[in-house]
Amino acid sequence: MIDTISHNMSPNISILGIGTALPTHRIEQDEVLDKLEEALHDSPNSVRWARRIFKQCGVATRYTCEPNLIAHGSRSRYLPSEGLDDVPTTAERMEIYKRESIPLALQAAKDALLDGGIEASQITDLITVSCTGQFLPGLDAVLVKEMDLSPRVQRIPLTFQGCAAGLKAIQLARTLVEGQSNKQILIVCVELCTLHFQPSSDREALFGASFFGDGASACVVGTADKNRKGLFQLGEGHSVLLPECGEEMIWELGNYGFDLYLSTNIPKLLGRYLPSEMESFLNGQESPNLWAIHPGGRGIVDIVQQMFDLSDSQVQFSRSILHDYGNLSSATILFVLKAMREDLITCQSGSSNGVALAFGPGLTAELLKFTYLPSIILQEQVVDHVHS
DSSP, rough: OOOOOOTTTTTTTTEEEEEEEOSSSEEEEHHHHHHHHTTTTTOOHHHHHHHHHHHHHSSSSEEESOOOGGGGGGOOSSSOOOOTTTTTHHHHHHHHHHHHHHHHHHHHHHHHHHHTTOGGGGOOOEEEHHHSSSOOOOOHHHHHHHTOOTTTTTEEEEEEEEGGGHHHHHHHHHHHHHHOOOOOOOEEEEEEEEGGGOOOHHHHHHHHHHHHHHEEEEEEEEOTTOOOOOEEEEEEEEEEOOOOTTTEEEEEEEEEEEEEEEEETHHHHHHHHHHHHHHHHHTTTOOOOOOEOOOSHHHHHHHHHHTOOOGGGGHHHHHHHHHHBBBBGHHHHHHOOOOOOOHHHHHHHHOOEEEEEETTTEEEEEEEEEEEEEEEEHHHHHHHHHOO
């Protein structure tokens, strides 16, 4: 059955190509827990807490750019069993970020161009996204040089906006193309979350250590032509700062990396405020079939599934990305959309409406409508049928 395409879709503004990249060092969840237990041998209560959250967070494997993080026993400077004398400082972590973020960003960006059949010379705008590190001249300037983009490309860095920023970048790109249809916008998200593992027995630090991973993703947003197949056509976006939630997700600079606080109340708060926002966003339209949920944690996917009565198959991509890679902050939503698109193409699915959701500090909720189109020709046939 073909879903009716929403009338507020701008003609053919779509994600034209998607690319992803991962570091080479793989983390097994059980191995990290063993290292934490060794480092926390004097804090039995923290060990019990860590065991529980590591086994319940829905993550099996992750990837890291920092091999020392997974070094055997006491050789890991990020999880020391004694003292803080050799723990990496924020400055050292930022040096690693600068070195390791660039190749990941380049790989994801080049794969997105290749996937979309787009030349670097066609890119008019570059949006770079990250909240886990900064340097100047920034990642945007490096990408222009290394990818041979035009030096006049419009560069827009989105920094320190957390997990929701990847979807925010897609919404921004859609708005830019809507204003000028010849734009081809490259979005590159890179997050090295594991650089901020803390040498701490605090529950907040252990909670973050249980499910964040490293990775990069990229996509190209532009106007699709009739030769395109397997597209996500982009529709209306919606951003909201949820009330009374400002202290529930905090990301601050510390002496040993960035200090993250994530409240365990976040799923409950989403359950309280998100239904009315979604009702307003859909504005009487039927609930979509496709759900691209940023897997900020198992509890977030659980509450969204429960709130909107979704089937297991509708949340399978969010759960599988969380299970295999962890939470990659802003980069994650494109991992989810890529996995969804690959499945839709493999299954030779017809046109179907969807919604993407991501959440970040504030507490911010980003929502975006999209439609999967097997081809532009099919879209035109459906639109003709709707108007006849």
